[in-house]
């Protein structure tokens with residue numbers, strides 16, 4: 680299947696490792712020109728060495744001036760066709776324990792600045808009558824995860840924004856979707872398992888076994904499996920999929 684991605688320009692956020700890196704690599708392998716952004720630009724330079732179609736970009740989503748600088752640069756070059764909104768996850772904690780300042784801090788880096796950047800990059804897509812906006816959230820937006828109040832709350836705002844935007848720009852040939860990772864085996868998941876093992880004073884392998892047992896597929900997803908679905912959504916072939924939530928979770932979310 681030709682995905683029609685050759686020659687498209689994509690901005691992938693949170694691309695120094697994990698899901699963002701896998702998506703950036705997948706889009707590049709389909710012939711897209713990829714602007715891969717994160718704070719640790721040196722990590723992007725390392726994994727993209729030798730890939731002429733990947734351009735590392737330094738960007739801190741908690742610093743609006745760097746967000747605007749990236750928008751200015753991309754708009755000066757004609758903008759992008761595809762935006763992958765992705766960011767780091769907030770720290771764990773209860774709803775009762777989350778302080779006002781933490782809500783504001785994480786809303787800015789995981790939501791407000793992504794909304795702002797997307798809004799700035801939309802006009803060239805509207806002119807060309809083609810665009811893709813895909814936001815990475817979490818299974819927690821459908822089935823809130825205990826002790827992840829900030830993540831459940833802020834990411835739900837991304838879902839509401841995404842659906843609202845989808846309706847506004849559908850007639851311009853722009854699709855807007857959110858993708859829900861369940862448990863995809865990135866460095867972050869290893870770090871979370873290691874933290875859980877420390878907290879409960881158990882072996883990390885035991886934590887991972889218990890975690891996998893909660894997933895009907897019986898295993899964590901691979902970053903490439905996740906990136907394949909996102910790449911399809913970003914493609915020309917997915918032009919009639921918009922305003923949707925797409926789960927990539929091995930069946931982990933309990934409800935249909």
Ligand SMILES: NC(=O)c1ccc[n+]([C@@H]2O[C@H](COP(=O)([O-])OP(=O)(O)OC[C@H]3O[C@@H](n4cnc5c(N)ncnc54)[C@H](OP(=O)(O)O)[C@@H]3O)[C@@H](O)[C@H]2O)c1
Pocket residue numbers: 692693694695696697698699716717718719720722738739740741765766767768769788815816817818860861862863864865866867868
């Ligand atoms: N993996 C899963 O199973 C899973 C499940 C549910 C939700 N999620 C969420 O999906 C997202 C990606 O997951 P992941 O496993 O790939 O996480 P990850 O390994 O922690 O990667 C996060 C990426 O975001 C970047 N980032 C963090 N803070 C940033 C900032 N202020 N400005 C710009 N970039 C920033 C990081 O790069 P720098 O540090 O270099 O900036 C990194 O490239 C995360 O939000 C995660 O919580 C993942």
